Amino acid sequence: MPLISVLMPAYNSELYIAEAIKSILNQSYQNIELIIFDDGSSDKTRRVIESFSDPRIIKILSDQNYGVVRARNEMIDKARGQYIALMDADDIADPSRLEKQLASLESGESDLCGSAQWVLDEVTGQLKKSKDKFTDSDLRSLLSVYCGLCNSAMMGRAEIFKRFKYDTSILTSEDYYLWVQMAAAGYRFLNLKERLITYRRYPAQTSSIHLDKFKLTTIEVQKKVFRIIGNILRALSAPATMAKAGSCWSGFATCFK
Numbered sequence: 001m002p003l004i005s006v007l008m009p010a011y012n013s014e015l016y017i018a019e020a021i022k023s024i025l026n027q028s029y030q031n032i033e034l035i036i037f038d039d040g041s042s043d044k045t046r047r048v049i050e051s052f053s054d055p056r057i058i059k060i061l062s063d064q065n066y067g068v069v070r071a072r073n074e075m076i077d078k079a080r081g082q083y084i085a086l087m088d089a090d091d092i093a094d095p096s097r098l099e100k101q102l103a104s105l106e107s108g109e110s111d112l113c114g115s116a117q118w119v120l121d122e123v124t125g126q127l128k129k130s131k132d133k134f135t136d137s138d139l140r141s142l143l144s145v146y147c148g149l150c151n152s153a154m155m156g157r158a159e160i161f162k163r164f165k166y167d168t169s170i171l172t173s174e175d176y177y178l179w180v181q182m183a184a185a186g187y188r189f190l191n192l193k194e195r196l197i198t199y200r201r202y203p204a205q206t207s208s209i210h211l212d213k214f215k216l217t218t219i220e221v222q223k224k225v226f227r228i229i230g231n232i233l234r235a236l237s238a239p240a241t242m243a244k245a246g247s248c249w250s251g252f253a254t255c256f257k
Contacts, residue, residue: 002033002056004098005081005158009037009071010089014044016200017089018051024087025054029099033058035075036089040065045089069166069174076161085155090200092120097196101155110136110190112156112182114149118195122202130199132191139189143180149189151175153197160187 006024010017024034037060038046049059060074076084083105085098101113117130133139133148142148154175164181166174183189 002031002081004029004032004083004085004102004155005075005079006032006034006085006087006098007037007072007075007079008034008087008089009039009068009075010041010045010049011039011065011068012041012043012045013089014041014048015090017045018048019092020087020089021049021052021057023093023095024098025052025056026095027093027098028096029102032056032098033080035060035078037071037075038062039068039071069168069170072174073165073168076158076165079158079161082158083155084158084161086151086153088152090202091152092198092200094194094196094198096194097153098155100192100194100196104190104192105155105157109188111160111187112149112154112179113190113192114153114155115192115194115196117150117153118198120198120200122200127198129195132193134191134193136188136190139191140183143176143183147173147176147179149175149179149191150197150199152199153191156187 008017008020008024013020021034021036024032033056034054035058036049038049040062046061049061058078060071060078062071072086083102085101087093097115101115104110104113116132116134119128119130120126121128130150133142139148160182164178164185167177167181170177179189
């Protein structure tokens with residue numbers, strides 16, 4: 001039985017997915033399964049996926065495009081590992097990524113572990129360092145403003161992902177709201193300072209249409225954040241419910257007092 005399930009959704013990723021797959025198969029930690037969901041790609045993504053015969057790969061091949069949220073949730077359902085690691089089909093994992101995140105999670109210092117990243121500009125070929133926060137308190141406090149966690153760098157206990165999953169009503173910034181829900185439930189975050197993911201940035205991500213959608217959904221997530229915070233603070237202000245609220249709630253709310 002694999003200890004880590006790596007989840008990789010793919011849609012029209014023919015240019016990059018082979019490198020992404022190889023970066024997971026060549027990890028220093030090998031007791032894994034790699035679940036790949038081809039979400040109705042119209043290019044050669046499926047052909048690339050099918051060219052890999054590694055028995056650790058589980059292939060889900062859809063003829064219809066359902067969207068990344070549904071793809072992620074279906075993979076979470078199928079994951080057999082005790083831990084789930086997220087991976088986008090256009091990114092590259094450092095060979096030691098899973099080993100280092102597993103060590104951090106099993107040490108008990110966090111429930112969900114990300115990392116710093118390299119940011120690769122596909123137009124210029126320039127490689128830059130991401131600007132990150134690392135501690136639970138810093139990452140948690142930023143959630144009312146923006147998401148300081150890179151989805152493709154995240155790994156955590158499978159039971160947490162199976163409890164929450166991605167909200168199907170949020171089609172962009174779906175990861176942002178997922179982390180908000182987990183933070184409200186008291187789960188602890190950590191970003192490792194090693195740069196364990198190379199995150200690709202290309203023109204489609206910075207187009208005006210994409211940015212407009214991203215801004216709108218980010219605002220919707222922020223509204224949900226403040227509703228959660230309001231509920232927490234009301235619970236904490238009522239003596240009869242303060243004890244029941246517990247430290248998992250107060251830990252999220254204290255960053256906003």
